[in-house]
Structures are given as structure tokens and as C-alpha cells.
Amino acid sequence: MCGMCGLLGGGNHWSNATLPVEGANARRQRLLQAAVANRLLSLFRLQLDDFHGQSFVLSSPTGARQIVDDFSQVWQAAEAMLGRPLDPLELFVE
Amino acid sequence: MNAAFDILPVTLLTGFLGSGKSTVLADVLQGEHAQDTAVLVNEFGDVGLDHLLIREVDARTVLLDNGCVCCSIRGELKEALATLFSQRIRGEVPPFSRVIVETTGLAMPAPIIATLLADPAIRNHYTLHTVVTVVDAVNAFEQQRQYPEWLAQVTAADHLLLTKSDLVEADRVPALFDTLRMLNPAAPVSIRAPDDHDALRTTLFTAGHAETLLQRIGSTHKARLSAGYAGYAGYAGYAGYAGSDRLAHRAALRADQPANATPAIKAFCIEIAAPIDWQIFTIWFTLLLNRHGDKILRVKGVLSIAGASKPVVLHGVRHLVHPVLHLDRWPDPRRDSRIVFITEDIEQAEIEASYRRFCEHLEEQTQ
Numbered sequence: 132m133c134g135m136c137g138l139l140g141g142g143n144h145w146s147n148a149t150l151p152v153e154g155a156n157a158r159r160q161r162l163l164q165a166a167v168a169n170r171l172l173s174l175f176r177l178q179l180d181d182f183h184g185q186s187f188v189l190s191s192p193t194g195a196r197q198i199v200d201d202f203s204q205v206w207q208a209a210e211a212m213l214g215r216p217l218d219p220l221e222l223f224v225e
Numbered sequence: 226m227n228a229a230f231d232i233l234p235v236t237l238l239t240g241f242l243g244s245g246k247s248t249v250l251a252d253v254l255q256g257e258h259a260q261d262t263a264v265l266v267n268e269f270g271d272v273g274l275d276h277l278l279i280r281e282v283d284a285r286t287v288l289l290d291n292g293c294v295c296c297s298i299r300g301e302l303k304e305a306l307a308t309l310f311s312q313r314i315r316g317e318v319p320p321f322s323r324v325i326v327e328t329t330g331l332a333m334p335a336p337i338i339a340t341l342l343a344d345p346a347i348r349n350h351y352t353l354h355t356v357v358t359v360v361d362a363v364n365a366f367e368q369q370r371q372y373p374e375w376l377a378q379v380t381a382a383d384h385l386l387l388t389k390s391d392l393v394e395a396d397r398v399p400a401l402f403d404t405l406r407m408l409n410p411a412a413p414v415s416i417r418a419p420d421d422h423d424a425l426r427t428t429l430f431t432a433g434h435a436e437t438l439l440q441r442i443g444s445t446h447k448a449r450l451s452a453g454y455a456g457y458a459g460y461a462g463y464a465g466y467a468g469s470d471r472l473a474h475r476a477a478l479r480a481d482q483p484a485n486a487t488p489a490i491k492a493f494c495i496e497i498a499a500p501i502d503w504q505i506f507t508i509w510f511t512l513l514l515n516r517h518g519d520k521i522l523r524v525k526g527v528l529s530i531a532g533a534s535k536p537v538v539l540h541g542v543r544h545l546v547h548p549v550l551h552l553d554r555w556p557d558p559r560r561d562s563r564i565v566f567i568t569e570d571i572e573q574a575e576i577e578a579s580y581r582r583f584c585e586h587l588e589e590q591t592q
Contacts, residue, residue, distance in 0.1 A: 143348060145546040146507040150533050160504070167504040170587050202511035203544065210515075219512040220575050223582040
């Protein structure tokens with residue numbers, strides 16, 4: 132995906148819903164969401180950044196960067212960069 | 226407001242071959258009530274619909290980037306809906322305020338739902354109102370054993386409509402009710418009454434109320450495991466579906482499965498007492514659907530979000546999740562989150578433990 136297409140990203144994805152919580156706005160919730168995702172992704176040396184409030188940029192320590200529309204694509208891109216699946220049923224099992 | 230900005234409700238009417246979809250459609254469209262309803266059908270039947278607005282939908286499938294069949298966009302449906310909307314704006318068709326899409330008996334509902342939810346042109350003009358699945362009481366158990374499409378249609382339903390119940394022995398109907406409730410505890414089941422067209426219209430044109438949803442997914446439906454469920458032979462060989470050849474499709478669905486394979490379909494309700502951290506929940510749930518979406522047949526729930534006084538309703542079919550709904554108020558005194566899962570080969574304990582670990586781990590790092 133090119134940089135311009137990233138501006139037409141996944142704004143409609145269900146995970147982008149702005150919730151009726153105090154002090155909420157869409158951009159703030161999005162940045163919080165990326166921060167929480169980075170708590171997980173940092174375990175694999177990956178990093179997620181917001182891209183103009185419409186898409187995300189996923190980066191690897193080798194310099195790979197990919198624009199993704201929404202969180203369903205974040206995990207697909209992360210698995211492709213890592214070369215292995217991220218299974219929530221197995222993550223954080225002691 | 227300009228008609229170009231209207232968002233029209235779509236009712237998806239599905240059900241296996243011969244279940245009586247077209248008859249239901251013909252009945253519900255009788256009289257003046259149907260004047261503002263447009264109908265899209267996969268196949269023309271011989272029911273008397275000639276006074277209505279009907280478009281035939283040819284079979285064509287377009288895969289999304291991720292190549293997942295259940296998230297594919299049905300190109301022909303997209304074009305039919307877009308064309309219909311354009312003609313409505315230009316006044317080339319009689320005005321209508323809602324649409325019924327009748328699927329073929331062999332249709333998997335997920336690609337159709339994906340079209341309505343994912344396509345940018347369609348989702349801004351149409352909203353998926355409800356999914357009604359017609360179930361043939363005479364052949365239901367046989368279809369359950371043999372056809373994965375039957376199960377996909379039942380689990381995707383918001384409402385299950387039982388037909389031909391007068392043609393079976395009396396003790397078969399309660400057993401069928403139990404089976405349907407076990408497979409899809411979040412969907413009410415009703416028996417088709419031949420002359421009660423008003424009830425039929427209510428079923429097709431009324432979205433499920435939050436009160437009903439909460440009642441259905443409450444504690445009475447908790448952990449209704451169907452461990453002994455003897456399903457059909459195969460559901461996992463999904464990637465082989467190459468297009469419109471339905472027989473090949475079904476063969477692909479069964480590929481790589483031994484003849485006696487019986488995937489365990491489970492329906493259960495998880496209850497979360499503490500308010501949900503929305504960010505952690507979305508991270509966890511998108512990750513869960515990314516890896517196991519093909520085995521999570523249906524999700525339906527009411528969530529209590531931390532910091533919010535109003536509940537949120539979550540609907541999902543496989544990888545697809547509807548835009549979340551915000552309710553104005555809690556319909557009952559309870560304030561905990563309740564989520565119904567219908568899964569294939571995934572245990573309730575696995576999902577609960579996974580969510581708990583995500584909360585513990587991701588919350589810990591904030592301290």
C-alpha cells in the first residue's frame with residue numbers, strides 16, 4: 132500500500148469505535164490503543180504507530196515498515212514479519 | 226434529507242435448500258406492507274413476486290486481500306445493491322425503504338455479511354438489520370449431519386424460523402428446538418405459522434432488542450456445551466473454495482477430514498464481572514479472530530466498558546465484527562459483560578484464560 136492510500140485506511144473497523152467514556156475522543160482512544168498494542172508487540176521487537184488517525188505503521192527492528200488499515204491487518208502483518216503465528220490462546224502462558 | 230444520504234436496512238433471509246425461504250418471502254411481501262421493500266434473490270423462484278421490485282444476483286465472488294473465503298466480498302451483490310441505490314436516487318425504481326436479500330440454499334452467510342460490512346460504497350448506504358435463517362423441520366437433522374452450509378446458516382442467524390413443523394412427529398419439534406438453541410443460544414427460535422403474516426413481518430423487519438438479547442445470553446444459557454454433538458464430516462478444509470462451483474465448494478469444505486471426523490461445536494456464555502478495558506479487549510479480540518476466526522462461528526454480547534455508563538453490543542460472524550452499537554441504557558439490573566461464543570473445537574476455558582492473561586499482562590505494565 133502506498134502512503135497516500137494509507138490516508139484512506141480502516142476508519143470503519145469496529146475496533147475504531149469511539150466509546151462514550153469521559154474525555155473520549157477518537158484520536159486519543161486510537162493512540163491509547165496503539166500504546167496497549169505496543170506492550171504486546173514490544174515483546175517481539177515490533178512497534179506500531181498511528182498514521183494520520185486512519186491507518187497504522189508497523190515497524191520491525193530490521194527496518195521493515197508496513198502500512199496497515201486496522202487491527203485485523205496489524206496481526207497479519209506482524210505474523211508475516213515474525214514468520215510465525217501470534218496465538219492469543221498460547222501467549223503469556225507461563 | 227437528500228435520498229442520496231439514506232442508510233437502508235437490509236434483512237438477510239437464508240436457509241438450506243427446500244427450507245421454504247421463497248414461500249416465506251412471498252408471504253411476507255403480500256399486501257401493501259411490501260410496497261417499500263426491494264428484494265434481491267440469487268435465483269428466481271416460482272412464487273408470485275412479479276409486482277415487486279426484484280433483482281437477480283448472479284454468482285461471483287471476489288476475495289479480499291487476506292484471501293479468506295469467509296471474508297470475501299460478493300461482487301455481484303455489491304453491484305446489485307449499488308445499482309439499486311443509484312436507481313432509487315434517480316427515481317428509476319419505485320421508492321423503497323428496506324431491502325431483503327434472499328440467498329441460495331447453499332450460501333455461506335459470511336461473505337454476504339462481509340459485503341455489507343466491509344465494502345465502502347455499500348456500508349455507507351445499507352446496514353445489516355437482521356439475519357433470519359429458515360430451518361426445515363423435516364430435514365434439519367439430516368442437513369445438520371451432512372451439510373456445513375446448514376450449520377453456517379444457523380449459527381449466523383439473529384432469528385431462527387422453523388418451517389414444516391406440522392409435517393413431523395410431535396416429539397421431533399422440541400428436540401429440534403433444543404438443537405437449535407444449543408447451536409445458537411443467542412437467536413430466538415419461532416415456528417412459522419402459515420397465516421400469521423404480521424408475525425412474519427415482525428421477524429424479518431424488526432431488529433433484535435437488547436432486552437431480548439440479554440435474556441437469551443444470560444445465565445440460563447451459560448456453558449451449554451455440546452460436547453457430544455455429532456456434526457457433519459468436516460468444516461475445516463475451507464481454503465479450497467475456488468468460486469462458484471458449489472459441489473466443489475462442498476467437497477473442499479470436507480477436504481482433509483476423515484469420514485468420521487466430528488468437530489465439536491460449542492456454545493457458551495462467558496461473563497466478565499469487572500468493567501472491560503476497551504483497548505485491551507480490542508487488542509485481544511482482534512488477535513483472537515485473526516488466528517481463530519474460522520473456528521469462532523458467532524459472537525454476540527453486551528459489554529460493560531470501563532468509564533462508560535452505557536453498554537456496548539458486540540456482534541460477530543467468524544472474522545467479521547459489526548460496528549459496535551451503543552445502547553442508551555442497561556436493559557436489566559445486571560452490569561456485568563456477557564458474551565456468547567459459538568465455536569468449533571475451542572473450549573470456553575481457553576477463551577476465558579486467554580482474556581484473563583491479556584488483562585493481567587497488559588494492565589501490569591501500566592503500573
